[in-house]
Amino acid sequence: MAISVSISHITPITLFYLLLLLLLSSTITTTTTTSALNITSILSSFQNLTSFSSLLCSTSVAPDLTRRDPVTLLAVPNSYLSTSPSSDLTRRLPPSSLGDILRYHVLLQYFSWSDLRQIPPSGVLVTTLLQTTGRVHSNFGAVNITRDPLTNSITIQSPAPFSPSNVTVLSLIKTLPYNITILAVDSLLVPYDFNLLASETRPPLGLNITKALIDGHNFNVAASMLAASGVVDEFEADEGGAGITLFVPTDDAFGDLPGNVKLQSLPADKKAVVLKFHVLHSYYPLGSLESIVNPVQPTLATEDNGAGSFTLNISRVNGSVAIDTGIVQASVTQTVFDQNPVAIFGVSKVLLPREIFGKDSAGVTSKPGNAVVGTTVQPPETSPSPENSAGFSGPASHLSSPPGFREEITSKGGRYRMQSCIVTVCCIGLVLVV
Ligand SMILES: *[C@@H]1O[C@H](CO)[C@@H](O)[C@H](O)[C@H]1NC(C)=O
Ligand SMILES: *[C@@H]1O[C@H](CO)[C@@H](O)[C@H](O)[C@H]1NC(C)=O
Ligand SMILES: *[C@@H]1O[C@H](CO)[C@@H](O)[C@H](O)[C@H]1NC(C)=O
Ligand SMILES: *[C@@H]1O[C@H](CO)[C@@H](O)[C@H](O)[C@H]1NC(C)=O
Ligand SMILES: *[C@@H]1O[C@H](CO)[C@@H](O)[C@H](O)[C@H]1NC(C)=O
Ligand SMILES: *[C@@H]1O[C@H](CO)[C@@H](O)[C@H](O)[C@H]1NC(C)=O
Ligand SMILES: *[C@@H]1O[C@H](CO)[C@@H](O)[C@H](O)[C@H]1NC(C)=O
Ligand SMILES: CC(=O)N[C@H]1CO[C@H](CO)[C@@H](O)[C@@H]1O
Numbered sequence: 001m002a003i004s005v006s007i008s009h010i011t012p013i014t015l016f017y018l019l020l021l022l023l024l025s026s027t028i029t030t031t032t033t034t035s036a037l038n039i040t041s042i043l044s045s046f047q048n049l050t051s052f053s054s055l056l057c058s059t060s061v062a063p064d065l066t067r068r069d070p071v072t073l074l075a076v077p078n079s080y081l082s083t084s085p086s087s088d089l090t091r092r093l094p095p096s097s098l099g100d101i102l103r104y105h106v107l108l109q110y111f112s113w114s115d116l117r118q119i120p121p122s123g124v125l126v127t128t129l130l131q132t133t134g135r136v137h138s139n140f141g142a143v144n145i146t147r148d149p150l151t152n153s154i155t156i157q158s159p160a161p162f163s164p165s166n167v168t169v170l171s172l173i174k175t176l177p178y179n180i181t182i183l184a185v186d187s188l189l190v191p192y193d194f195n196l197l198a199s200e201t202r203p204p205l206g207l208n209i210t211k212a213l214i215d216g217h218n219f220n221v222a223a224s225m226l227a228a229s230g231v232v233d234e235f236e237a238d239e240g241g242a243g244i245t246l247f248v249p250t251d252d253a254f255g256d257l258p259g260n261v262k263l264q265s266l267p268a269d270k271k272a273v274v275l276k277f278h279v280l281h282s283y284y285p286l287g288s289l290e291s292i293v294n295p296v297q298p299t300l301a302t303e304d305n306g307a308g309s310f311t312l313n314i315s316r317v318n319g320s321v322a323i324d325t326g327i328v329q330a331s332v333t334q335t336v337f338d339q340n341p342v343a344i345f346g347v348s349k350v351l352l353p354r355e356i357f358g359k360d361s362a363g364v365t366s367k368p369g370n371a372v373v374g375t376t377v378q379p380p381e382t383s384p385s386p387e388n389s390a391g392f393s394g395p396a397s398h399l400s401s402p403p404g405f406r407e408e409i410t411s412k413g414g415r416y417r418m419q420s421c422i423v424t425v426c427c428i429g430l431v432l433v434v
């Protein structure tokens with residue numbers, strides 16, 4: 001965005017415009033960086049991490065990382081990765097096992113350098129991406145970070161007593177507060193009791209999801225929608241990697257949809273987005289869902305539409321797992337299928353994304369007096385999408401005042417909506433001044 005203003009033309013109004021442009025461009029920058037936490041490109045500027053970076057790609061762990069922040073990544077520099085014991089692991093293990101070991105290097109918490117300096121000698125327990133796969137026992141997918149108070153040296157190892165593998169932090173490579181920190185460590189860290197052989201020989205499940213749903217009797221509508229839209233092939237392809245978790249509405253749930261929700265008449269691409277909104281890109285057995293650390297979970301629809309959108313809020317309510325889309329509250333009613341790496345749960349309601357079915361969105365034809373979907377009434381989407389943040393020059397079209405700030409301004413992405421609200425309010429002010 002090049003701004004050239006000759007001095008003679010600077011008037012209070014021009015200044016006002018400049019101020020607005022500044023505000024707006026800061027909004028745009030933060031928005032683009034949110035959706036672009038690309039670990040491969042961050043690591044590419046470090047010559048001594050090229051091998052580790054290519055391992056992340058060859059084991060398909062890198063794409064898992066774009067959907068996770070905040071994270072602290074334990075990276076092994078080339079010189080350490082090429083020597084024993086790390087080199088033995090990279091040479092010996094198949095990509096699936098190596099992928100799980102690398103997931104153990106992704107801590108699901110942001111640590112600044114000073115946070116690390118304040119770690120107590122008794123240590124802190126931090127969950128890793130490996131824990132979310134359900135492929136480890138108890139909390140062996142977590143790490144215990146300890147600091148020696150005398151030398152300040154930081155050691156990371158499994159919380160299991162007598163775990164043989166440990167790593168020492170060498171240096172801070174990079175930190176982007178409060179999303180990602182990359183630390184150099186002196187070796188690959190092997191999770192305790194990690195059954196290298198088991199994941200090595202884990203056969204591809206090759207589950208036919210449509211058939212599993214038809215066999216579950218209660219899921220015929222979902223089964224036919226999945227098969228007709230073709231997304232089921234995509235889900236089955238995702239059975240590798242970190243696995244998948246599907247929430248499948250019962251036939252009753254489809255029957256109970258309010259009359260103003262025209263799910264079947266959505267265009268095919270939107271219908272596919274709604275279906276992908278029912279799937280998490282990790283294997284979560286019921287126990288993991290019940291104790292989920294991060295309630296707001298990205299879905300497969302998030303991957304196509306950008307970080308912060310199409311998320312599900314998963315929590316434990318009244319002893320069962322509740323799923324909140326912002327406009328629909330559903331609960332998990334049964335386990336249809338659970339075999340690592342695929343979990344399929346029945347849910348009591350169709351999970352309607354507020355991005356499509358929120359008030360004033362295209363998916364709902366609202367008739368006054370008709371039943372409102374869910375309980376919360378959503379103001380129209382005001383987050384700066386590429387079209388309306390870039391095209392600021394055409395003022396009139398985007399200057400409508402939102403009826404109010406969104407309720408969940410603490411959630412991810414909320415801050416940008418807040419910012420855009422401020423911009424909108426400023427714009428209205430400007431129009432009044434002019
Ligand atoms: C990340 O960046 C690399 C190049 O820097 C590119 O090849 C890759 O496709 C990007 N990945 C994503 C998920 O954007
Ligand atoms: C890796 O390279 C970066 C600069 O590119 C440097 O700051 C860092 O100390 C190096 N780390 C190791 C462990 O060699
Ligand atoms: C972490 O390690 C420290 C030092 O070995 C130990 O005292 C502490 O109990 C460990 N914490 C956990 C949760 O395992
Ligand atoms: C880490 O491992 C090394 C070698 O296996 C061992 O000598 C050292 O005591 C371990 N450190 C801790 C803190 O467990
Ligand atoms: C999956 O099962 C359904 C229903 O039994 C069947 O129509 C479909 O052909 C199967 N798909 C594959 C890839 O075998
Ligand atoms: C998620 O849902 C729970 C229970 O409904 C609620 O307490 C919590 O505030 C929600 N969190 C977010 C970020 O929406
Ligand atoms: C939880 O249980 C209480 C009492 O049985 C009930 O009033 C409430 O509506 C339930 N909440 C949800 C979210 O199901
Ligand atoms: C690159 C990135 O994701 N940046 C985000 C880090 O987190 C803060 C909020 O904690 C956001 O404002 C940034 O956009």
